[in-house]
Amino acid sequence: MHSSSCHGPGFSLLFALVLVSLLAAAGCRQAPLARLPSRPPDPAIESKAKPYPSIGNVERIDPSIGELIPPDARIEVLASGFEWTEGPVWIPARQEVLFSDIPRNSIFAWSEARGARLFLRPSGFSGGLEREGEPGSNGLLLDAGGHLVICEHGDRQVTRLEKDGVTRTVLAGHFGGKRLNSPNDAVFRSDGSLYFTDPPYGLPKGFQDPAREIDFCGVYRVSPAGEISLLTADMTRPNGIGFSPDEKTLYIANSDPRRAVWMAFPVADDGALGEGRVFFDATRWVGELKGLPDGLAIDEKGNLFATGPGGVLVLAPDGTHLGTIATGEATSNCTFGDDGRTLYITADMHLCRIRTNTKGLGF
Numbered sequence: 001m002h003s004s005s006c007h008g009p010g011f012s013l014l015f016a017l018v019l020v021s022l023l024a025a026a027g028c029r030q031a032p033l034a035r036l037p038s039r040p041p042d043p044a045i046e047s048k049a050k051p052y053p054s055i056g057n058v059e060r061i062d063p064s065i066g067e068l069i070p071p072d073a074r075i076e077v078l079a080s081g082f083e084w085t086e087g088p089v090w091i092p093a094r095q096e097v098l099f100s101d102i103p104r105n106s107i108f109a110w111s112e113a114r115g116a117r118l119f120l121r122p123s124g125f126s127g128g129l130e131r132e133g134e135p136g137s138n139g140l141l142l143d144a145g146g147h148l149v150i151c152e153h154g155d156r157q158v159t160r161l162e163k164d165g166v167t168r169t170v171l172a173g174h175f176g177g178k179r180l181n182s183p184n185d186a187v188f189r190s191d192g193s194l195y196f197t198d199p200p201y202g203l204p205k206g207f208q209d210p211a212r213e214i215d216f217c218g219v220y221r222v223s224p225a226g227e228i229s230l231l232t233a234d235m236t237r238p239n240g241i242g243f244s245p246d247e248k249t250l251y252i253a254n255s256d257p258r259r260a261v262w263m264a265f266p267v268a269d270d271g272a273l274g275e276g277r278v279f280f281d282a283t284r285w286v287g288e289l290k291g292l293p294d295g296l297a298i299d300e301k302g303n304l305f306a307t308g309p310g311g312v313l314v315l316a317p318d319g320t321h322l323g324t325i326a327t328g329e330a331t332s333n334c335t336f337g338d339d340g341r342t343l344y345i346t347a348d349m350h351l352c353r354i355r356t357n358t359k360g361l362g363f
Contacts, residue, residue: 047115085346090337125154153202253293295333336360
């Protein structure tokens with residue numbers, strides 16, 4: 001989950017927080033989430049007007065993709081003008097999607113009623129000075145209590161935003177006494193444990209940054225008790241992450257142009273990972289199509305909607321490539337929202353969506 005963009009503006013002061021309530025994912029109790037009051041977004045941000053313009057197309061490789069994406073589906077552009085969009089998460093009670101703009105160190109919100117607006121800044125780096133690279137938040141998700149959980153690049157940690165909208169509780173910041181690289185993406189298991197990836201994309205100089213303390217790209221688990229453990233250090237650039245519906249398989253994208261693959265790891269009862277296997281290999285398309293393996297979403301039937309070369313690859317549970325939602329842009333991530341049948345997509349400077357015939361996992 002990274003971009004080629006390396007420029008972000010200075011940070012704005014936060015003011016006048018308002019508490020709101022939202023429903024968490026299916027089965028979770030109502031819980032509050034704080035947000036900024038409505039305020040104009042950055043001048044370059046543009047909320048599109050209905051009918052929303054469209055980009056790209058759906059490349060249909062296997063006829064069974066028609067069961068997942070209707071023949072008349074359009075990739076709608078909802079808002080544009082961002083530097084590099086990432087980490088979308090659906091907020092059900094507010095009927096809005098949150099997403100990161102990493103270089104701007106910001107989280108934005110979009111809803112049908114209000115368009116795009118700033119939600120939180122700073123989102124991933126609290127240093128107070130303009131910083132090169134990708135300092136902002138990346139992956140976003142909700143915990144079982146409905147709190148927003150944030151993968152923070154610049155501050156090199158995973159945090160939970162508390163009910164006051166200001167306090168952030170650190171869920172993971174160190175391993176073995178050393179600071180993490182820059183947590184990228186994360187997923188919760190039903191037992192409450194948190195799994196996350198940790199490449200160094202958020203460090204100003206990436207892999208060669210002198211401030212880097214861990215010399216590998218790890219995949220970690222934080223237990224419900226808060227204990228952090230290393231699951232694997234064998235992936236060169238672990239990125240997007242998600243569980244199969246039965247939670248017996250953990251999928252992890254590897255955004256290495258030399259080995260652009262998605263790995264599938266068996267998950268033991270205690271949460272540990274077994275030996276991984278290559279689920280799908282897109283290395284042959286690197287350089288020919290925009291993008292690398294990045295974020296992913298999984299539907300209720302176990303199909304993967306995985307951003308990578310060309311857009312969002314639709315992969316069956318057996319690894320068959322059914323087709324691609326081809327945005328024409330480097331595409332970073334996606335998540336299901338609305339009634340579970342809308343896929344929200346972050347693609348370079350755009351926030352997009354497409355209607356599907358399938359439902360996202362958890363709806």
